[in-house]
Amino acid sequence: MADGKSLSLFKDKPIKVLLAKPGIDGHDRGMFVLAKAFRDAGMDVLYAGLLPTPEEVIDTAVNEDVDVIALSLLNGAHLTVFKKVSDLLKARKIDDIAVVGGGTIPDGDKIKLEKMGISGNYGPGTPLATIIAHVTQRAADARRKKLADR
Amino acid sequence: MPSSAQSYWANKIKIIENRHSNDKPEYEKWKNGTLKPWKTQTRIESKEKENSSGIKIGQLYTPEDLTEDQFSRISYPGEYPFTRGVYPDMYGGRLWTMRMFSGFGTPEDTNRRLKYLIKHGETGLSIAFDMPTLYGYDCNNTRADGEVGRCGVNVTTLKDMEVIFKGIDLSKVSTSMTINAPAAILTAMYVAVGRKNGYPESSLAGTVQADILKEYIAQKEWMYPPEAHLRIIKDMMTYCTRRMPKWNYISISGYHIREAGSSAVQELAFTLADGFHYIDMGIENGLSIDEFAPRLSFFFNSSINFFEEIAKMRAARRIWATVLKEKYGATKSRTMLMRFHTQTSGYTLTWQQPLNNIIRTTIEAMAGVLGGTQSLHTNSYDEAWALPSDDAVKVALRTQQIIAEETGVADTIDPLGGSYYVEWLTDKMEEEAFRYFEQIEKMGGILESIKKGYVQKEIASTSYRRQTRLESGEETMVGVNKYVEKGEQPINILKISKKAQINQINRLKQVLETRDKSKVRKSLADLEKAMRNENDNLMPHLIEAVENYCTLQEISDVGRNVFGGWKEPIIV
Numbered sequence: 001m002a003d004g005k006s007l008s009l010f011k012d013k014p015i016k017v018l019l020a021k022p023g024i025d026g027h028d029r030g031m032f033v034l035a036k037a038f039r040d041a042g043m044d045v046l047y048a049g050l051l052p053t054p055e056e057v058i059d060t061a062v063n064e065d066v067d068v069i070a071l072s073l074l075n076g077a078h079l080t081v082f083k084k085v086s087d088l089l090k091a092r093k094i095d096d097i098a099v100v101g102g103g104t105i106p107d108g109d110k111i112k113l114e115k116m117g118i119s120g121n122y123g124p125g126t127p128l129a130t131i132i133a134h135v136t137q138r139a140a141d142a143r144r145k146k147l148a149d150r
Numbered sequence: 151m152p153s154s155a156q157s158y159w160a161n162k163i164k165i166i167e168n169r170h171s172n173d174k175p176e177y178e179k180w181k182n183g184t185l186k187p188w189k190t191q192t193r194i195e196s197k198e199k200e201n202s203s204g205i206k207i208g209q210l211y212t213p214e215d216l217t218e219d220q221f222s223r224i225s226y227p228g229e230y231p232f233t234r235g236v237y238p239d240m241y242g243g244r245l246w247t248m249r250m251f252s253g254f255g256t257p258e259d260t261n262r263r264l265k266y267l268i269k270h271g272e273t274g275l276s277i278a279f280d281m282p283t284l285y286g287y288d289c290n291n292t293r294a295d296g297e298v299g300r301c302g303v304n305v306t307t308l309k310d311m312e313v314i315f316k317g318i319d320l321s322k323v324s325t326s327m328t329i330n331a332p333a334a335i336l337t338a339m340y341v342a343v344g345r346k347n348g349y350p351e352s353s354l355a356g357t358v359q360a361d362i363l364k365e366y367i368a369q370k371e372w373m374y375p376p377e378a379h380l381r382i383i384k385d386m387m388t389y390c391t392r393r394m395p396k397w398n399y400i401s402i403s404g405y406h407i408r409e410a411g412s413s414a415v416q417e418l419a420f421t422l423a424d425g426f427h428y429i430d431m432g433i434e435n436g437l438s439i440d441e442f443a444p445r446l447s448f449f450f451n452s453s454i455n456f457f458e459e460i461a462k463m464r465a466a467r468r469i470w471a472t473v474l475k476e477k478y479g480a481t482k483s484r485t486m487l488m489r490f491h492t493q494t495s496g497y498t499l500t501w502q503q504p505l506n507n508i509i510r511t512t513i514e515a516m517a518g519v520l521g522g523t524q525s526l527h528t529n530s531y532d533e534a535w536a537l538p539s540d541d542a543v544k545v546a547l548r549t550q551q552i553i554a555e556e557t558g559v560a561d562t563i564d565p566l567g568g569s570y571y572v573e574w575l576t577d578k579m580e581e582e583a584f585r586y587f588e589q590i591e592k593m594g595g596i597l598e599s600i601k602k603g604y605v606q607k608e609i610a611s612t613s614y615r616r617q618t619r620l621e622s623g624e625e626t627m628v629g630v631n632k633y634v635e636k637g638e639q640p641i642n643i644l645k646i647s648k649k650a651q652i653n654q655i656n657r658l659k660q661v662l663e664t665r666d667k668s669k670v671r672k673s674l675a676d677l678e679k680a681m682r683n684e685n686d687n688l689m690p691h692l693i694e695a696v697e698n699y700c701t702l703q704e705i706s707d708v709g710r711n712v713f714g715g716w717k718e719p720i721i722v
Contacts (some may be wrong), residue, residue, distance in 0.1 A: 004609070009450065019346060019538045023281070023296070023297060024281040024282060024294070024297055024367050025156055025281060025283075026283050026365075026370030026371050026632070027308070028370060028410070029409070029613055031496075031722075032613065032721070032722065033411075033610075033614050033617050035217065035722040036610075036614045037614075037617075044720065047720070047722040049720075050370050050718065051285070051717065052292075053293065055420050070330060074302060075281050075297060075300065075301050076297075076300045076536065076537070076646065077281075077296040077297045077300060079296065080295055080296025080297075081295075081296055081297075084295075088568040090553065091587075095207070104501075104534070104535060104536065106535060106640065106643060107640045108640075123501050123534070124501060124534060125500055125502060125627065125630040127503065127621060128621055128629075129621070
């Protein structure tokens with residue numbers, strides 16, 4: 001995560017991630033596994049609980065000053081619901097919080113989500129190390145933005 | 151719980167612990183005389199194995215692993231304690247029901263599908279609802295955007311149910327509805343559809359899942375705090391026991407507990423603990439156990455560790471019969487026998503090399519059959535990706551037909567009965583489940599254990615452990631952490647359009663314009679009064695409300711106002 005001197009301001013502060021399932025979806029097994037894995041990787045982990053609205057997710061992310069919002073849906077509604085989160089961020093002109101996604105996401109949809117700025121979009125069976133590396137990288141991007149905004 | 155109940159579990163554990171002897175002279179003789187020299191000669195060390203429940207599996211089981219009273223615990227099919235099966239003839243008389251869970255899009259889509267199934271001889275319908283319906287939100291709620299008709303059929307008002315069952319003779323079919331938090335509302339709608347078409351409620355046959363305890367544990371689809379939902383189940387229990395003799399108002403489910411990450415033993419223990427809670431409720435409510443318990447049925451997962459699943463199902467039947475007889479004083483056989491539905495495991499399916507999933511499902515389905523299930527749903531190979539396509543569903547159904555009609559595994563009852571390993575493992579699963587029952591009792595019962603997050607934490611740590619074992623290679627998932635292929639091509643999957651949402655919103659508009667608004671107001675007000683009065687059974691009020699075309703969410707919102715919502719304990 002050492003990404004050069006410009007990040008020194010944050011160097012002692014662990015990456016802060018908000019895990020959220022913003023749709024009507026109770027499949028939380030993966031979220032709990034990720035929460036533990038992220039924590040074991042030294043991150044600061046928040047969980048938005050079940051059924052938060054996209055507004056609530058963003059409010060929490062802003063209030064808690066997270067680096068990354070990690071969205072998960074396994075109900076097929078990712079294109080509608082993830083998009084709402086991404087649209088709201090844009091509407092509020094928030095660009096220093098990265099958004100990553102995961103769940104049962106077909107390949108074709110991954111491209112669409114990427115265009116919305118939602119990266120990762122990992123499916124079941126993805127090694128935790130891959131996800132952790134990606135979140136770490138996106139967190140570094142977000143922090144660079146934060147520095148630039150100062 | 152009274153202390154006598156506590157001593158029941160402790161007592162059982164003591165009996166179980168003393169059952170098996172560690173003294174196995176013949177086995178030792180073989181191990182030292184035959185196995186060890188072989189190992190020295192071949193220099194191959196065998197790795198220690200354990201199953202999902204963390205039970206260490208020995209290299210060999212022999213008659214010394216059985217106990218003197220083993221046969222009394224195995225008994226005969228159709229006889230207490232039903233280890234070998236609930237019916238005397240099992241599949242010899244009738245095969246298990248191949249009940250394929252389906253539902254998608256609009257009520258019209260689902261009506262067409264149901265009629266198609268009936269035309270092809272199916273008499274057991276099984277309906278899946280979409281997420282907004284499962285959580286008690288109307289199709290026009292902003293939260294429902296993008297989710298209408300996606301994971302099942304959408305029901306917002308009685309009108310939708312009328313369309314789903316249009317032209318179907320409700321006296322000839324049984325309908326299983328996978329619905330939990332709003333189960334009483336959907337039951338009320340089914341009654342209303344029946345009435346409109348001249349079928350009295352006493353003639354309606356079917357099942358609603360309605361197992362709210364496992365929602366707090368695993369599936370997480372609730373509207374109110376647990377006590378409020380339990381009160382509604384109590385009302386359904388009383389109403390259906392007395393007035394709807396063919397309506398199974400609850401299906402106690404381990405499936406979702408397992409999918410949420412539990413082990414087989416945890417699935418067994420937490421599901422049965424939920425079952426005992428419902429038994430306690432019925433008794434507290436003045437029903438006699440022999441009057442209501444025969445209507446309870448179960449729903450288990452069949453995962454990939456073949457013998458562990460079979461042992462789990464055999465143990466489940468035996469525990470249920472034993473505890474209902476010994477602890478609750480059931481007297482009729484019918485009360486003690488545990489009937490259950492089985493579904494193969496969704497979690498074990500991989501999006502990598504999806505055709506491998508056909509094999510996984512086959513093995514899991516076979517375990518369900520050898521475990522003595524009453525009905526079976528087989529998953530489709532593309533379900534790690536999406537709802538199944540037509541082709542994939544057909545393969546899944548054919549899998550059951552091949553097991554039933556080609557393999558001969560159903561030719562004789564409980565063919566694994568008497569296997570040293572299977573009987574030992576059945577005993578072991580039973581023992582571990584009893585340890586959980588005691589632990590749960592000590593924590594103040596299953597409801598308290600759930601509210602404290604104990605059950606959820608147990609599941610989450612099993613699930614995390616499994617994940618780390620996969621990552622370290624201690625456990626294998628073919629195509630995922632071993633025999634991995636690069637550059638796999640995507641498969642064709644079912645796509646669901648947004649059309650369902652538009653149609654549903656339009657129909658709702660029509661209903662809202664044409665219904666009698668004063669009747670709506672009155673029935674919602676009556677319902678609220680009834681919700682505030684614990685002694686007023688909600689069922690008649692719910693039936694009236696749906697008949698007046700109050701929407702699912704209007705009805706659910708009355709409850710949200712009266713009972714409040716629910717935030718789960720934080721276990722992250």
